[in-house]
Amino acid sequence: MNVPAAWYLVLAALLFGVGAFGLLTKRSALIMFMCVELMLNAVNLTFVTFARTLSDVGGQATVFFVMVVAAAEVTVGLGIVVAVFRRRSSTSVDELSEMKG
Amino acid sequence: MLGVTLLYSWQGILVFTTAALLILVGAIGVITLANPVHAALSLIMTLFGVAVAFVAQSADFLAAVQIIVYAGAIVVLFLFVIMFLGVDRRDSVTVDPLVGQRVLAAVGVLITVAGLITLMARSHWVTGAQSVSTHGHALATGSQNVKQLGTAIFTTYLFAFEATAALLIIAVVGAVMLARRERVPDPEEIDV
Numbered sequence: 001m002n003v004p005a006a007w008y009l010v011l012a013a014l015l016f017g018v019g020a021f022g023l024l025t026k027r028s029a030l031i032m033f034m035c036v037e038l039m040l041n042a043v044n045l046t047f048v049t050f051a052r053t054l055s056d057v058g059g060q061a062t063v064f065f066v067m068v069v070a071a072a073e074v075t076v077g078l079g080i081v082v083a084v085f086r087r088r089s090s091t092s093v094d095e096l097s098e099m100k101g
Numbered sequence: 102m103l104g105v106t107l108l109y110s111w112q113g114i115l116v117f118t119t120a121a122l123l124i125l126v127g128a129i130g131v132i133t134l135a136n137p138v139h140a141a142l143s144l145i146m147t148l149f150g151v152a153v154a155f156v157a158q159s160a161d162f163l164a165a166v167q168i169i170v171y172a173g174a175i176v177v178l179f180l181f182v183i184m185f186l187g188v189d190r191r192d193s194v195t196v197d198p199l200v201g202q203r204v205l206a207a208v209g210v211l212i213t214v215a216g217l218i219t220l221m222a223r224s225h226w227v228t229g230a231q232s233v234s235t236h237g238h239a240l241a242t243g244s245q246n247v248k249q250l251g252t253a254i255f256t257t258y259l260f261a262f263e264a265t266a267a268l269l270i271i272a273v274v275g276a277v278m279l280a281r282r283e284r285v286p287d288p289e290e291i292d293v
Contacts, residue, residue, distance in 0.1 A: 002109070002113045002157065002158070003109050003113045003114055003117045004109070004226070005226055005227050006221070006222075006226040006227075007117055008117070008154060008158070009218075009221055009226060009227075010218055010221075011117075011120075011121050011124060011125075011154070013214050013217045013218050013221075014125060014214065015124055015125070015128055015147070016213075016214070016217075017210045017211070017213065017214035018125070018128040018129060018131075018132060019128065020206075020209075020210050020213065021132060021206055021207060021210045022131060022132035024202070024206035024209070024210070025132070025202060025203050025206050026132065028137065030137050030179065030182065030183060031131070031132075031137060031140055033179070034131050034140055034141065034144050034179065035131065035132065037144065037171075037175065038128050038131060038144070038147060041147065041148065041151045041171075044151065044163075045151055045154055045155075048154070048155055048158050048160045048163065049158060049227075050227060050229075051158075051160065051240065052158040052159055052160070052239075052240060053227045054227065054229055054230070054231055054232055055231055055232050055235045055238065055239055055240050056231075056232035056234065056235075056240075057232070057234065057235070057240060057249050057250055057253045058232070058253065058257070058258075060160050060162075060163055060240075060246075060250050060253075061250060061253045061254050061257070061258050063160070063163050064163065064166070064250070064254060065258070065261055065262075065265060067163075067166060067167070067170055067171070068265040068268065068269065069265070069268065070171075070175070071170060071174065071175060071269070071272075072268050072269055072271075072272035073272075074175050074178060074179075075178070075272045075273065075275075075276040076272050076275050076276050076279070078178055078179070078182045078276070078280075079275065079276035079277075079278075079279035079280045080279055081182060081186075082182060082185070082186065082279070082280045083279045083280060085186050086282075091186065
């Protein structure tokens with residue numbers, strides 16, 4: 001009844017690509033975080049697809065932990081964005097160049 | 102294409118197409134919309150699409166968590182920070198500070214995705230042994246999925262589960278410390 005796993009894997013690869021492209025080209029730290037979320041979701045989709053195909057609930061457990069780590073990462077990341085914005089009134093990553101060699 | 106339609110039920114294809122459209126349109130919206138608020142709303146669309154794909158693949162509990170945690174908490178946190186900072190001014194799309202950055206990124210991503218798909222196609226997409234924990238049956242759906250996943254998390258993955266609890270506490274304390282406004286101490290308050 002279900003479509004083959006390959007379809008979902010290709011979809012996840014495309015989603016990962018879109019997220020990676022956004023991460024590489026965007027300037028705003030907030031949008032870059034959203035692109036990281038896209039990539040994490042692509043990997044989650046892959047895990048769930050493998051879990052379904054191999055009837056292994058371990059894949060779903062991994063996705064559960066990935067979600068927890070993603071939530072923690074976003075919390076700390078946005079805290080850093082807020083702290084940086086306080087000092088320089090900008091979220092553009094191009095303006096953070098103090099450590100340039 | 103007709104053969105494919107007959108091979109897999111039209112319901113499965115309909116669900117997959119819906120999920121794929123939601124996911125890809127939302128993802129492209131995230132990277133093309135100039136206003137961060139619109140990008141965050143577009144991200145919600147992608148997250149709902151992924152939740153649809155989860156339900157279609159008997160991951161019911163994760164689909165619920167996806168909506169509650171991602172769409173309900175993470176995106177709200179994004180929107181909260183966007184509004185709090187007032188950064189809803191547009192990201193400039195025309196300036197390209199690094200020469201050829203977009204082209205190079207596009208080429209790199211294309212090579213990566215093409216390589217991924219080729220690798221998977223050449224290795225028969227899914228390899229590996231069927232899990233013995235489900236005694237050869239497919240994964241359970243509905244409330245049985247919650248039971249199955251819960252059993253796995255609270256037995257096999259118990260240590261990882263406890264570690265995530267510590268991780269969340271550390272993340273919350275860290276975020277509070279980072280986002281707290283630095284108070285300039287009054288010289289008279291300093292005793293030492």
